[in-house]
Amino acid sequence: xxxxxxxxxxxxxxxxxxGDPCTILENEFVKPGKGQAFNRVxxxxxxxGRVWERTFKSGESLEAADVLExxxxxxxxxxxxxxxxxxDGSFEQYPVEKKALGDTxxxxxxxxxxxxxxxxxxxxxxxxxNFIELEVTETDPGVKGDTAQGGSKPATLSxxxxxxxxxxxxxxEVLKIDTRSGEYVSRA
Amino acid sequence: xxxxxxxxxxIETLRARARLLAEVRAFFxxxxxxxxxxPVLGHGGSTDLHLASLSCQAxxxxxxxxxxxxxxxxxxxxxxxxxxxxxxxxxxxxxRDGETGxxxxxxxxxxxxxxxxxxxxxxxxxxxxLIHAVLGCHPGPLRPRRYRELFRESLxxxxxxxxxxxxRRLAGERGGLDMDDATRDDCLDLLMSLVIEPALGRGGLxxxxxxxxxxxxxxxxxxxxxDGAWVxxxxxxxYQGLELANGxxxxxxxxxxxxxxxxxxxxxxxxxxxxxxxxxxxxxALEAGxxxxxxxxxxxxxxxxxxxxxxxxxxxxxxxxxxx
Numbered sequence: 159x160x161x162x163x164x165x166x167x168x169x170x171x172x173x174x175x176x177g178d179p180c181t182i183l184e185n186e187f188v189k190p191g192k193g194q195a196f197n198r199v200x201x202x203x204x205x206x207g208r209v210w211e212r213t214f215k216s217g218e219s220l221e222a223a224d225v226l227e228x229x230x231x232x233x234x235x236x237x238x239x240x241x242x243x244x245x246d247g248s249f250e251q252y253p254v255e256k257k258a259l260g261d262t263x264x265x266x267x268x269x270x271x272x273x274x275x276x277x278x279x280x281x282x283x284x285x286x287x288n289f290i291e292l293e294v295t296e297t298d299p300g301v302k303g304d305t306a307q308g309g310s311k312p313a314t315l316s317x318x319x320x321x322x323x324x325x326x327x328x329x330x331e332v333l334k335i336d337t338r339s340g341e342y343v344s345r346a
Numbered sequence: 347x348x349x350x351x352x353x354x355x356x357i358e359t360l361r362a363r364a365r366l367l368a369e370v371r372a373f374f375x376x377x378x379x380x381x382x383x384x385p386v387l388g389h390g391g392s393t394d395l396h397l398a399s400l401s402c403q404a405x406x407x408x409x410x411x412x413x414x415x416x417x418x419x420x421x422x423x424x425x426x427x428x429x430x431x432x433x434x435x436x437x438x439x440x441x442r443d444g445e446t447g448x449x450x451x452x453x454x455x456x457x458x459x460x461x462x463x464x465x466x467x468x469x470x471x472x473x474x475x476l477i478h479a480v481l482g483c484h485p486g487p488l489r490p491r492r493y494r495e496l497f498r499e500s501l502x503x504x505x506x507x508x509x510x511x512x513x514r515r516l517a518g519e520r521g522g523l524d525m526d527d528a529t530r531d532d533c534l535d536l537l538m539s540l541v542i543e544p545a546l547g548r549g550g551l552x553x554x555x556x557x558x559x560x561x562x563x564x565x566x567x568x569x570x571x572x573d574g575a576w577v578x579x580x581x582x583x584x585y586q587g588l589e590l591a592n593g594x595x596x597x598x599x600x601x602x603x604x605x606x607x608x609x610x611x612x613x614x615x616x617x618x619x620x621x622x623x624x625x626x627x628x629x630x631a632l633e634a635g636x637x638x639x640x641x642x643x644x645x646x647x648x649x650x651x652x653x654x655x656x657x658x659x660x661x662x663x664x665x666x667x668x669x670x
Contacts, residue, residue, distance in 0.1 A: 165444055187447030190543065192563050192592065193396050193535035195445070196521070213521035213540065215532075216444065 160222040164197040164214050172204075172225040175212070179204045179223035179277045187216065204275060204282055207260075226276045232266050242284070245271055254281045262286050264319040265337045286337040291346040292316050293332050294323070301325040310342075354666040359654060363662055366480055366650050367437065370457060373479050377472075379433040379459060384422030386439055387413040390625020392420075393610035394563060398443035399622055414623065415441040418456050418643050420564065421628045424596070427460055427639070428631035435459035437646065448658040449588060449648060452667040457646040462639035466579060466595045469640040470553050473583055473591050476644070477551065481653045485585055486550035493557050493577075494570075496542050497534075505534050506558060506575050513537075531560055547584035554582045564603070565594035583644075590649055593642035600632035 162173060167185040174180070180201040189195040195216035202209050204225065214220075230242035230252065239253040240263075252274065256263070258281050262272070265286040275283040297313035310322040313333075321335060323342045332346040355363070371381065391399040391414030400415040416422075419438035426434055440456040457476075461469055474488045497505040501516065513533035518525040521536050528536075546552040559567050562578035570577045579595035597603055607624045614621050647659040660666035 165446065185447075187445065187450050188539045188543075189396070189445065189450065190535045190538045190589070192394065192561060193538070194532045195396065196536060196539060198540070211522060213523045213536070215523075 159224075161219040162222055163219040164199075164216050167197060167199060172223040173201070173220040174223045175201060175203075175210070175220060178206070179225050179282070180210070181225075183209065189216075204277065207283075224278050228274050228276060229271050230274045231269055231271055233268065235266075240266070240284075242272065242274055242281075252276075252281050254284060258282050259284050264317055265290055265292075265335075266317050267292060288336065288338055289334055289343065290317075290337055291332050291334050292319070294327060294329050297323065297327060297329055300328040350669050353664050354660045354669055355662050355664055359656070359662055360664060362654055363650055366653060369479055370437070370476070370646070373476055374435045374459070377433075379435045379461075380431065382423065382426060382431070382434045382436050384419050384426070384436065384438070386416055386441075388416060388421060388625060389413065389623060390421060390628060391415075391622040392417040393607045393614065393622045393624065395610060395613055395617070395619070398445075399620075400441050400443050412623065417442050419458050420641070420643070421625045423458060423460055423641070424628060424636055425631040427462060428634055428636040433459070433461050446667055448660075449651075451647065451659050451663060453670075454659065454663075455646045457644040457649075458641065460596075460639060460641040462637040464640045466555075466581060466593065466640050469593055469642055470581055470583070473593065473642050473644065474551055477583070477585065477590065477649060480649050488551045488553060490553050490555055491546070493554055494572075496554065497537070500542050500545070501537060505537075506570075531558070534558065534561075543584065543589065544587045547586050547588065552584045554584065555580075557582075562597075562606075563594070564597050564606075566597050586652055588648050588652065589645075590652075591642050591644040593640060595640050596636070596638070598632060598636045598638055600629050603632055604629050 162171060167182050169182060169184065171182045172179060173182065180203050182199060182201050184200040186198040187195065188198050197214045197216055199212050199214060200209060201212065229245045231245055233241040233243050233251065235241070239255065240259055242252050242254060244250045262284045267290060270287065270290060273285040274281055292315040294313045295316050298311050309325045311325055312320050313323040313327060314320050321340055321342055323333065327333065334343040334346045336343050374381065391401065397417045399417055401412050403410060404413045418440050419436050423434060423436060436458050438456045438458060439453060441453050443452065446452055477485055494504060494506060497503060503512065510530055513530060514525045514528055517528065517533040517536045520540055525533055556570060556577040557580055559576035559578055562580065565578050565580040567576050568579050581593045582589055583591040611621045647662055650662045651659050654662060656662055
């Protein structure tokens, strides 16, 4: 298995740490005036999403993680597994467990492309696009008139997510949502 | 074809850099300090355990031989001092293998100067004045900080007497790594870099003095008046969390210098590091007699970075190493 030394560390590199695949976010070389050099490294654990801050002696190395990020469309769910298909024309399908899906479950829509992270050929994470368009399936009836003053109400979307929307929104409308914050952006 | 052929500094920044270099030269001209140029390549290299020297094979009148790229211009400049040069300064390209980051570049510009007859305190004052001149504004008060005191204040322990096990535990905990086999100095270095350094030089220039004797490098040693512990007669100057300069009350004793080189190489051997050829001509110069005095090395790229408000040294260099 390939290894990477601290001086090859850079943002985006995938390495193994404590048995989990991680992606390097930042790598800072630190060295006192005369003395041992260290690398201060920020990594995201791809299994848990947590950010770790670790220090390594310069020159130490970590094993490379066999991690791939692929673009796949959501197909369907049979209630136990969620199925995604490669968008590269190979039609290759991957089953995804609920655990790997995490919060993305509430942003699923057929034929939308997601970033699927594979580690040793198993899906460990699914990231939705930053913006997604979803239909309102349930909300209180819309309030007419000027809405610039704000005010909001909950609305349930076709994917199951519940978001705060302006008072003028009606059932059946399609909305643009920012999946990172879970906030309403505009009517689609 | 590579797409990253462009400079890492803007042309405007390079103009500002040229103005600051002129400022440095004016500063020393006014003080009658002679500008010198010495070779980048030498027969001896730095034996310092924490500096990785680059070397190359060259054909010289002596045949095919190994020459070392300097990690600082110290050895050649000390030979000039021994030959009676008087006060000298140099803007010297220096090389340290593997050092790359926001505040490091493998090849960088060292501003180094020597003041025969100067005590460390006088050189600290002069270094502060130089920093003021290059920054173009007053950096605030000059505050001497004792190495021991800094550790006591931020970590609640005396770095000279604390148990090694305690230092390893603390360093491991603060750094999030296994320090169980680390040496005393490695633990202190880590705590200095991670805990103490980032807070130094805020609202003024912090001058760290009285380093552990084991970290003396090419400096003399003296007794700490507090309890007679040996400390290194050197200082480091910090501004805005950045280490800018490293100064020594220079070791002039040839025999002790030879011993320190040999001791470094012995540790290098046992640690599996490359042994570095010792600069015999430097030892001969010290033997002939180098005037007592102080010298300081200042990372000019960092100072220019601060003066111009840039985020990394790469932004004030025409072509930082990955782009050279």
